[in-house]
Amino acid sequence: MSSSTDKPAPKPNRLWGITVILLLAFSVIAIITALVRHHPTPAIEINLPSAAQTTGSIQVGGAVANPGIYPFSGNDTVQSILDAAGGTTSSAQGTVISLDVVPANSESAAQKININRADAWLLQALPGVGETKAQTIVAYRTANGPFKTTGDLMKVSGIGESLFNQIKDLITVTDF
Secondary structure (H helix, E strand, C coil): CCCCCCCCCCCCCHHHHHHHHHHHHHHHHHHHHHHHHCCCCCEEEEECCCCCCCEEEEEEEECECCCEEEEEECCCCHHHHHHHCCCECCCCCCCEEEEEEECCCCHHHCCCEECCCCCHHHHCCCCCCCHHHHHHHHHHHHHHCCCCCHHHHHHCCCCCHHHHHHHHHHEECCCC
């Protein structure tokens, strides 16, 4: 005879189990997505001479918009120096940006202007290159692509051999 007080043991709720499995799967997918989308800032390499200087010049190279030599003081931050170099490039992810202090008596302190990257205002810093010639250089570069050699600058209207000889030691077509 069976008594009415004997009840079978309750079965685990299958819906609860499915919910837990779905929550775990969603958590794993969210973590993987977050890790894949994580973009670390580019590595910055700083090389200082043995004696720390409070003012001087710093050579900025690598994945920045305008590599070159920039003045700095003890109040400058790495970010302000990178901003002076036009900031990092869009391809900077995972590449190195180098900051090298230029010794005060260095002969390499003279910065060459990259005629493939320089804006018109920077080209005007070259002797004999005014606003009109600078705009002409930029327009030629835009229409014909980058210069392969500094001598190609003589293909630009208004840039002759005489002017080229004046500025040839002040220009470059390559980065450091």
